[in-house]
Amino acid sequence: MTAHRLINRRVAIAEMGKAGLAIVVLGTAACSEPISGIGTSADGSTAVAPVTTGTARAPTSMVTSSAATTATAVTGFQRANLDFVSAYILYRDGEAALVDTGVEGSAAAIEASLAEAGLGWGAVGHVILTHKHPDHAGSVDEVMIQAPGAILYAGAAEISQITSTAIPEAVADGDMVFDLQMIDTPGHTAGHICVLDPLAGILVTGDALVGGAQGVEPPDPSFSEDMASALESVAKLAGFDYEVALFGHGEPLLEGASAAVTALARA
Numbered sequence: 378m379t380a381h382r383l384i385n386r387r388v389a390i391a392e393m394g395k396a397g398l399a400i401v402v403l404g405t406a407a408c409s410e411p412i413s414g415i416g417t418s419a420d421g422s423t424a425v426a427p428v429t430t431g432t433a434r435a436p437t438s439m440v441t442s443s444a445a446t447t448a449t450a451v452t453g454f455q456r457a458n459l460d461f462v463s464a465y466i467l468y469r470d471g472e473a474a475l476v477d478t479g480v481e482g483s484a485a486a487i488e489a490s491l492a493e494a495g496l497g498w499g500a501v502g503h504v505i506l507t508h509k510h511p512d513h514a515g516s517v518d519e520v521m522i523q524a525p526g527a528i529l530y531a532g533a534a535e536i537s538q539i540t541s542t543a544i545p546e547a548v549a550d551g552d553m554v555f556d557l558q559m560i561d562t563p564g565h566t567a568g569h570i571c572v573l574d575p576l577a578g579i580l581v582t583g584d585a586l587v588g589g590a591q592g593v594e595p596p597d598p599s600f601s602e603d604m605a606s607a608l609e610s611v612a613k614l615a616g617f618d619y620e621v622a623l624f625g626h627g628e629p630l631l632e633g634a635s636a637a638v639t640a641l642a643r644a
């Protein structure tokens with residue numbers, strides 16, 4: 378990740394705290410390398426990226442778009458806040474991956490979140506389950522009915538325990554799905570995976586990490602199968618680079634996330 382991308386993201390996050398709609402100017406002259414999916418202008422002209430949030434107090438999404446000379450690219454995430462658990466929509470160029478599905482009966486709320494991002498079920502080409510627990514996999518059948526063209530994925534060690542009509546494809550550590558990197562993070566459950574968007578600098582943690590008062594906390598031991606492995610997975614997650622962490626439980630951490638996870642792993 379380049380320094381100026383970090384700066385741009387920090388500007389965006391600072392603005393998100395001030396207002397529901399903020400305009401962030403991305404000077405492409407400062408970006409010497411092309412960033413796929415972010416949408417920089419080929420002619421070096423300035424791109425304008427609107428950043429929208431659900432509310433100023435609790436940002437639920439981050440959008441970066443730019444009108445280039447020949448094409449428009451939009452990338453971002455949308456949180457589906459499903460009461461005590463969240464699912465996340467990661468999208469670029471009108472296509473989306475849904476990470477987790479919430480408890481049973483969450484499809485309508487996920488559809489509303491898709492709409493907030495300007496998307497519908499037809500955009501959902503990938504559904505990724507971080508793990509088997511019913512607050513994450515509970516609506517998988519409803520979702521797969523709404524998005525019949527989507528491919529379902531889960532960690533190999535999890536698949537036999539996920540109750541769904543569609544059988545998930547097994548993903549292995551390091552696999553790429555829709556330019557998203559799958560990271561094996563066993564402990565909370567044996568086949569738990571996290572999802573990293575390396576281009577946007579976003580980590581979707583499932584229950585491998587929890588949003589807390591200190592920004593980020595390890596999973597709750599009382600709900601985790603193997604706490605020693607879970608803590609090894611926290612240390613593993615500290616080895617990746619991302620600015621934003623999106624938790625299954627807790628408020629998203631929108632700045633300095635991998636540094637916070639590194640601090641947690643050393644504590």
Ligand SMILES: [Zn+2]
Binds near residue numbers: 510513
């Ligand atoms: Zn869980």
